[in-house]
Amino acid sequence: MAVALCAAFTPAAAQDDYGIFDYSDQMWVAEDGESYFLNGPFIKVSSNGRYAVGYDFQNYSGCAFFFDAQDNEELYLMTDASNRIYLNDVSNNGLMVGGFEKREDPDTKSLMKPGYRTLTEDWKALPLPENYSTYYNTDDPYALAAAVAVTPDGEYIAGQICLTRGFKNTFLGILESSVTAPCVWKKSGEEYVIDKVYDDVYKNSMVFDETTGTWKEVADSVAFQYFVVYDITADGKTVVGMNTAGSGGQNPAFIRDGKLWQLFNCGELEDEEKNFNGGIVKCVDTQGNMYGYYQLADGSVKYFKYSTDDKLVYIDILPAAVTDDGTVVGNSGSGVQTVLDASADGSVLAGGSMHVTDAGVYYTPCLAMKTGGSTGISLSERVDSSVKVDYRKGGYLFVNGEYSSAYIYDAAGKRVAQGGQGKSFNLAGMPSGVYVVKVDTAHGTQSFKVAR
Numbered sequence: 001m002a003v004a005l006c007a008a009f010t011p012a013a014a015q016d017d018y019g020i021f022d023y024s025d026q027m028w029v030a031e032d033g034e035s036y037f038l039n040g041p042f043i044k045v046s047s048n049g050r051y052a053v054g055y056d057f058q059n060y061s062g063c064a065f066f067f068d069a070q071d072n073e074e075l076y077l078m079t080d081a082s083n084r085i086y087l088n089d090v091s092n093n094g095l096m097v098g099g100f101e102k103r104e105d106p107d108t109k110s111l112m113k114p115g116y117r118t119l120t121e122d123w124k125a126l127p128l129p130e131n132y133s134t135y136y137n138t139d140d141p142y143a144l145a146a147a148v149a150v151t152p153d154g155e156y157i158a159g160q161i162c163l164t165r166g167f168k169n170t171f172l173g174i175l176e177s178s179v180t181a182p183c184v185w186k187k188s189g190e191e192y193v194i195d196k197v198y199d200d201v202y203k204n205s206m207v208f209d210e211t212t213g214t215w216k217e218v219a220d221s222v223a224f225q226y227f228v229v230y231d232i233t234a235d236g237k238t239v240v241g242m243n244t245a246g247s248g249g250q251n252p253a254f255i256r257d258g259k260l261w262q263l264f265n266c267g268e269l270e271d272e273e274k275n276f277n278g279g280i281v282k283c284v285d286t287q288g289n290m291y292g293y294y295q296l297a298d299g300s301v302k303y304f305k306y307s308t309d310d311k312l313v314y315i316d317i318l319p320a321a322v323t324d325d326g327t328v329v330g331n332s333g334s335g336v337q338t339v340l341d342a343s344a345d346g347s348v349l350a351g352g353s354m355h356v357t358d359a360g361v362y363y364t365p366c367l368a369m370k371t372g373g374s375t376g377i378s379l380s381e382r383v384d385s386s387v388k389v390d391y392r393k394g395g396y397l398f399v400n401g402e403y404s405s406a407y408i409y410d411a412a413g414k415r416v417a418q419g420g421q422g423k424s425f426n427l428a429g430m431p432s433g434v435y436v437v438k439v440d441t442a443h444g445t446q447s448f449k450v451a452r
Contacts, residue, residue: 017370017371018334018335018349018368018369018370018371019368019369019370019371020334020335020336020366020367020368021067021366021367021368021369022335022353022364022366023038023065023075023364023365023366024037024353024355024362024364024366025037026038026065026075026077026364026365028056028062028063028077028079029079030062030063030079031062031079036056036058037355037357037359037362037364038056038063038065038362038364038365039056039057039058039362039363039364040054040055040056040057040058040352040363040364040365041054041338041340041350041351041352041363041364041365041366042054042067042340042341042350042351042352042365042366042367043055043087043088043089043340043341043350044088044089044090044149044340044341044350045090045341045342045343045348045349045350045367046090046091046092046094046152046343047091047092047152047343047344048092048152048343048344049069049343049344049345049347049348049369050068050069050070050092050094051066051067051068051069051090051092051094051096052066052067052090052341052348052350052365052367053065053066053067053087053088053089053090053096053098054087054352054365055085055086055087055088055098057363062079062084062085063077063078063079063085064077064078064085064086064087064098065077065078065087065365066078066087066090066096066119067365067367068094068119069348069369075365076119084099084100084101084112085098085099085100085101086098086099086100086146088146088147088148088149088159089147089148089149089150090150091150091151091152091153091154092152092153092154093154094118094119095116095117095118095150095154096116096117096118096119097114097115097116097147097148097149097150097157097159098114098115098116098146098147099112099113099114099115099145099146099147099159100112100113100115100117100123100125101113102123109138110138111134111137111138112137112138112145112146113125113126113128113137113145114126114128114145114146114147114159114161114183115147116147116150116157116192124191126147126157126159126183126185126192127185127192127193127194128161128194129161129163129183129194129197131163131164132161132162132163132164133162133163133164133176133178135164135176135178136162136176136178137161137162145159145160145161145162145180146159146160147159147185148160148229148230149229149230149231149232149239150232151232151233151234151236152234152344153234154187155186155187155236156184156185156186156187156195156232156235156236157184157185157192157232158182158183158184158185158229158231158232158236158239159182159183159229160180160181160182160183160226160227160228160229161180161181161183161197162178162179162180163178163179163180163181163197163199164176164177164178165177165178165179179199179226180226180227180228181197181198181199181201181226181227182196182197182198182227182229182239182241182255183196183197183198184196184198184232184236184239186236195236198227198239198255198258198260201227201255201258201259201260202260204217204258204259204260205217205218205259205260205261205262206218206259206260206261206262207262207265208261208262208263208264208312208422210312210419210422210423210424211419211423212420213310213311213312213420213421213422213423215261226243226244227241227242227243227244227253227255227260228241228242228243228280229241230242230280230281230282230283231281231282231283231284232284233284233288234286237256237257238254238255238256238284238288239254239255240253240254240255240281240282240283240284240290240292241253241254241280241281242278242279242280242281243260243262245262245265245266245267245274245275245278246266246267246274247266247267247274247275247276248266248276249266249267249274249275249276249277249278250266250277250278250279250280251263251264251265251266251278252264252278252279252280252281252292252293252294252304253281254281254290263281263290263292263294263304263306263312264278264279264294266278274297275295275296275297276297277295277296277297277299278294278295279292279293279294279295279301280292280293281306282319282320283319283320283321283322283341284322285322285323285324285326286324286344287308288308289305289306289307289308289322290305290306291303291304291305291306291315291319291322291328292304292319293318293319296395296396298392298395298396300392300395300396301318302314302390302396302398302424303315303316303317303318303319305319305328311402311421311422312421312422313400313401313402313421313422314390314398314399314400314401314422315328315400315401316388316390316400317330318330318331320339320340320341320342320349320351321339321340321341321342322342323342323343323344323345323346324344324345327346329342329346329349334349334368335366335368336349336350336351336352336353336366336367336368337351337352337353337354337366338351338352338353338363339351340352346370347369347370348367348368348369348370349367349368350366350367350368351366351367352364352365352366353366386401387399387400387401387402387403387439387441387446388400388401388448389437389439389448389450391427391450395426395427395428396424396425396426396427396428397424397425397426397427397437397450398424398425399423399437399439401441402421402441402442403421403439403440403441404420404421404440404441404442405418405419405420405439405440406418406419406420406423406425406437406438406439406440407437407438407439408425408427408435408436408437409435409436409437409438410430410431410433410435411433411434411435416430416435427452430452431452432452433451433452434449434450434451434452435449435450435451435452436448436449437449437450
């Protein structure tokens, strides 16, 4: 494994008091001897803003990269004889987590392992259960096996691992049955041990009922082919991400108390309306509130916060991260085209920008650091008591913000729909005309008009 220091950033003009570190000119040499532009963003930045990590998407990830703000003219490149190496997250002290494959022979596939490393120390594999699938984690170049998230203090690491369920006799021969399940590792001395393997949470699955604003149990009916982890709470007790539905869509979900909790449902049963889109729970804040998005069957996208007091709140912005003061960070005016993560104080934004060359279009790593003044973030939102109506003409109506009840009246003053926090209203079957939406909040009632 090689680690190279490359002074190849392009210091763009500061925007909104941000200094820009743009690595659109950065190249790396792959095992085939060819040089490639980095084609991947910074995925995560440490909570304290010092470190950022990412990996190259092409060639099944033959290169990963690491940024240190105390040496910010250098981008550290990591390449491997393997065709797979991932850096997915980093703690405040520079502990990087991801996945790696080490090959004695570059032409012979070997086992993909979740692991961790530092800049000066090589990969260490995280412990694995006995039923870790050697088949899928060796032969499948898209295997999801990797550590994905680490708490700021490095005490907990979360990721997903592919596990063997047994073998099936099919017309193609004997095939391995598997499940991709979340795993949490806990620090023990200088090493990590397995804390939890969530391979049977489908037996205790819950789905959020937006009509009542409560949870209902769906028992064994939920599909559990794989759960993809995106983040973990600071106490290590909750992992968030997405779970596959029976329809093949992706349910924004989290795992807590040994149960699978699905905030939206793409459809499981034959008599349900199925949605082949879905979404994810992308991140959690320091209080444990969860943020993500969901794409409806008609293609429209809604962004949400699920709060620690069990309220599903719709918001106006696609959440990339959340700062310690509760500010939701999205794509900002910082100079980073697509923001994927932010430091706890919002002073560092990490993501990527499009870079067009004669060889094609690349999604290159880009990072913005606050250079002075306050740490305010452009185009961000505080989730508070103010409410707004979001109506997708001909389809769904959502109430953004925190409220107790919402009522919809037609032009004649007849109430045609009502619901509490987290309710979405489908107006597709209602007559054309002007509707009045009245929303009860802690600060009074607000009224809105929408044209159907």
